[in-house]
Amino acid sequence: MSTELTKRRESLMKAESRQKLLAFSSLLVMIIIFSLASPNFATFSNFVGILLSTAVVGILATGVTFIIITGGIDLSIGTVMTFCSVIAGVMITFWGLPVWVGVIGAVLSGMMAGLINGLLISKLRLPAFIATLGMQMIAAGLNLVISGSRPIYFLHEPRFRLIAMGTLFGIPYSVFLFFGLAIVASIVLGRTVFGRYTYSIGSNEEATRLSGINVDRWKIGVYVLGGFFYGVAGVVMASRLNSAQPALGVGYELEAIAAVVIGGASLSGGSGTILGTIIGAFIMSVLTNGLRILSIPQEWQTVVIGSIVILAVYTDIIRRRKD
């Protein structure tokens, strides 16, 4: 029995690394094709642009990866992110508080939204889809109410803009922040008890509960962690635009979820990695960037990205069927 077992395991491991390889190599192929197609693609400044534009979605996607691995979903990502930008704007511009206080306030409000999501889902047993859809709309409304439906500019605080746009070796800080957070998230997911229970809840929640684990508490933790990432993304976003744009937000949740799914996570839970999510986020931003450089109209860019999501998930299904 055990030899047969090991064989199956080997083939499975091969399949798993094959998938990562597939995603990564399609990213490389894309980069090569765009480089050949346009001299404007493979330039330092364009690469920096890609990195910068991946940072926000990448941070959001990293946060929601945990949630998706537990078998949950979060539709409030985009508007909660904006909510955090608005809070930063209120604290820094309206109240004149120091930048660091505004940043902490923004991140804490993201975590607070996550906490509410988590409580609704675990304690009141609302489906995650519904709870976070509600949160999406609540946050969207609050953004307009709090800001008076007008953008809040950070004109008095030039240092705020440095968070995203200040550079080291020509690379913006926000890119370092993104990679730093991704590495930490990867360790948390792969090596800690928190990560283990994230997978375990997504794979079989009941079994996890019966093993004596307080599933509710860990689930809430996962949503709070997600909120932390949305808060950071909100700060980066506001800093990049040098303003909190209250009408922004809807649409980001789907981009973030798409990145996670392209990266190989299953919406039914139990599988997914941070590395996969990052590759997924880059596939989307490289594609958007490349198509724009090739002067393909923006409307068509969305069509292409939608097709890529379907294609990515379909190849994953085929791969699983073969095993």
Add this chain to the structure above:
Amino acid sequence: MILVQQPLVRMENIHKSFPGVKALDNGQLELRAGEVHALVGENGAGKSTLMKILTGIYIPDAGKIYYKGNEVQLTSPRSALDLGISIIHQEFNLVPHLTVAQNIFIGREPRKHRFMLDERKINLQTQELLDTLNIDLDPKAKVMDLAVAAQQMVEIAKAVSYNSEVLVMDEPTAALADNEIEQLFAIIRRLKSKGVGIIYISHRLEELKQISDRISVLRDGAYIDTVETKETDVSKIISMMVGRELYEDFSDEPVQVSGEVVLEVRNMTRKDGRTKDVSFTLHKGEILGFAGLLGAGRTEVARALFGADVLASGEIYLRGERVNISSPADAARFGIGYLSEDRRHLGLALGLDVTSNVGITNYDDFKSRLGWVKSKELKGSVSSLVDVLNIKTPSIDQRVANLSGGNQQKTVIAKWLLRDCDILIFDEPTRGIDVGAKHEIYKLLNDLAAEGKSIIMISSDLPEVLRMSHRVIVMCEGRITGELSRKEASQETIMSYATAH
């Protein structure tokens, strides 16, 4: 010295109700250290509920639980585990995406630096544990890749690893082959000698003779009696469990099977190679038994015949005519019904009511031209089937999830009868069904055959195969290795063909 031993666990007067159901009405149990205490009863008798109360999954409405003489409150699985009470669940409670080792140590992982997992230690300790239990498994294998029997062994290893003084085993042998059962019994005997008290739930009464010291019987949520295993026999236990007469059919007279061939399968080979060159015939009014070990390819034959899986080659003839079955919808149109071994997942929509479940294969017959469901007529037909099959349900609007295993099985049967299928494939028709309901299913199979329906019955329960089949086909590793008449078939002949590689 006083020789009266303090019982390890005593449960007194346990009551538990669920909305609409009284699950336990005076449940009792006394477990001594170092004994194997069997707990028997029909499905719905309250065994699992009593055990879920003992392991902190359910909280009783009333009653007292004493552990080593002290009254305890068990409010969560954790609190029971901390006291030293663990359970091997009947339905696997493993996390499929995690490895064997990660599953065994879930909830109490060895850590480094407070938050980080010590994966090396988890694997090492698991290997040690598996070695002491003599289980041949790779700690790093993902549970989702393991066969059912191997998963069961993981469950056992996990429960043992808590070093509990009380170990509850709910149907631990349901998925195991004979040699694995021996292995399990060896583990049980070792634990017993260490003073562990084991509560052992099983429907296989013969097994209890081998392994248990005492037997407690529950019926309809109430405690009936506890007896010493040595001083009792199987029929006594059954009568305590059932409290009513059983349908018996020991007719040895030759069964009338017409010579008319209804179905012929020639050289069936599946694309995945799990059946090879399978050929057989099925007659009108015949019960054709399919015997073999787990994984012999019996279910695979059924699924391929039913169009659920893909064939590489082979021909299927219905009443002499060659047919092409490429989907379950085709099979149903040709009058072939398949009753899956996993009825909870593949046979029923548990959240829906009886009517919807029975009706699902038949809406074509019960819809108006515009596509409206003629619900009055449908309900009429369903009601009459519920009566004929004696399905015990408060009404046909009851959710199937609330029915007992036997009645769920009958609901699946009703579904195919309504469709008027004349070839029925039963895959493990009585698995997980209690003795009383089992006999009703047997009677039903005989009645269906007598009416001229043709039945393929896949079963791993040899006495069942011998008792029910007019003819027995034995499979091994995807091939048919033997075909036996009712006269030739015996446990010995079947087993010799089933292991004939």
